[in-house]
Amino acid sequence: TDAVVYHDPYDVSVEEVEDPELEGPNDALVEVTTTAICGSDLHMYEGRAGADPGMVFGHEFMGTVREVGEGVETLSPGDRVVLPFNVSCGHCRNCEAGYTGFCTNVESDSPGAAYGYVNMGPYRGGQAESVRVPYADFNALELPEGDEHEDDFILLADVFPTGWHGTELADLQPGESIAVYGAGPVGTMAAYSAKLRGASEIYVVDRVESRLEMVEEHCDAVPINFEEDDPAERIKERHGGGVDRGVDAVGYQAIEGDREGDSPYDAARENPSIVLNHLVDTVRATGKIGVVGVYVSADPNAPEQVEQQGKLDLAFGKLFEKGLRFGTGQCDVKRYNRRLRDMIVDGVAEPSFLVSHRVSLEDAPEMYERFDEREEGVTKVLLTP
Numbered sequence: 001t002d003a004v005v006y007h008d009p010y011d012v013s014v015e016e017v018e019d020p021e022l023e024g025p026n027d028a029l030v031e032v033t034t035t036a037i038c039g040s041d042l043h044m045y046e047g048r049a050g051a052d053p054g055m056v057f058g059h060e061f062m063g064t065v066r067e068v069g070e071g072v073e074t075l076s077p078g079d080r081v082v083l084p085f086n087v088s089c090g091h092c093r094n095c096e097a098g099y100t101g102f103c104t105n106v107e108s109d110s111p112g113a114a115y116g117y118v119n120m121g122p123y124r125g126g127q128a129e130s131v132r133v134p135y136a137d138f139n140a141l142e143l144p145e146g147d148e149h150e151d152d153f154i155l156l157a158d159v160f161p162t163g164w165h166g167t168e169l170a171d172l173q174p175g176e177s178i179a180v181y182g183a184g185p186v187g188t189m190a191a192y193s194a195k196l197r198g199a200s201e202i203y204v205v206d207r208v209e210s211r212l213e214m215v216e217e218h219c220d221a222v223p224i225n226f227e228e229d230d231p232a233e234r235i236k237e238r239h240g241g242g243v244d245r246g247v248d249a250v251g252y253q254a255i256e257g258d259r260e261g262d263s264p265y266d267a268a269r270e271n272p273s274i275v276l277n278h279l280v281d282t283v284r285a286t287g288k289i290g291v292v293g294v295y296v297s298a299d300p301n302a303p304e305q306v307e308q309q310g311k312l313d314l315a316f317g318k319l320f321e322k323g324l325r326f327g328t329g330q331c332d333v334k335r336y337n338r339r340l341r342d343m344i345v346d347g348v349a350e351p352s353f354l355v356s357h358r359v360s361l362e363d364a365p366e367m368y369e370r371f372d373e374r375e376e377g378v379t380k381v382l383l384t385p
């Protein structure tokens, strides 16, 4: 099977790897029809997550069931399915409570597991022609037959549910205002979810113009370029004490807008605390903030980095004074993907406006590079094996 294989920082290639096989009675093999590159893949691509050379990437994929283990009851060869990026068993304490991002039965060094992700178990990635899906009855979400809505359904693997999760963690209610930091795929889907959930006013902060235009057009959001304006000040000018809700869809690789730097991703411009502090400033007292941007950056093989893992220069006093509440973590994709699928089927949601490119799997190395640069117009890249 051909797959996207990691070698070194900024170096991936498409190569033949061993065909996946059924390893347990609850496994299924899925032939991938569409897979996607995610901002989370960039943590590994940029070499900051300690991925091992030879690793196959990809946690966003959908396709056709080719073979099922003898214990699989609800799936048959030929079924069209999309997989949550989380691997979960369905019957542990966390899965039962809906926290499928924190399954305790999976093999993983961190809470919860995912395909093709460092420290999140041995589950090989789906940027490939075929992939093994464990606990297949529980994980696979069935889709209508045919090839309709392919560009919408692929977004159910991660970014649409994750954006929704951001607004859920922030406890967004109809008629409330919200600020979303980050207009990457996740932030854009958070803004879109806010629109679907009836937010009264949506602000989105980024600096990539094509991304800001997209949220303005499709999410009715007010775009704010953080290199031109102080986002918290801009938002509070319009919204006295601040907005009701906030979402962090940036994570630890946040860029500080007012510093000099040569390249867009000059490390000298990174400030892992800046977005959270902006949110503390932007959201009104007693408001709530959903953090879906990732704050796990350490290479487990580099102890000095483990020391720093997740330690931030956070204005906790201010946060306390305002009585703010935070929700954090991996998205439990299964909690949301069924109803989001139904919204797509019923024509209520059409998230595929996010997709900027569909190319063949062979073009993955070039598209990794361009997406990593946050090149204008490169928002969500789909790969066809």
Ligand code: NAD
Pocket: 038, 039, 040, 041, 042, 043, 158, 159, 162, 181, 182, 183, 184, 185, 186, 187, 205, 206, 207, 208, 211, 226, 249, 250, 251, 252, 253, 254, 255, 256, 257, 274, 275, 291, 292, 293, 294, 295, 329, 330, 331, 374
């Ligand atoms: P992305 O990295 O392209 O998006 C990040 C965006 O933030 C970029 O457009 C960038 O220009 C912008 N940005 C940088 N500094 C900023 C600042 N100071 N203020 C505002 N915006 C700023 O890709 P993405 O796919 O949208 O991923 C975003 C984050 O979400 C990543 O950390 C990713 O790992 C994480 N993620 C989390 C989950 C989850 O389950 N919690 C799932 C998927 C992705």
Ligand code: ZN
Pocket: 037, 038, 039, 040, 041, 059, 060, 085, 158, 159
């Ligand atoms: Zn993803």
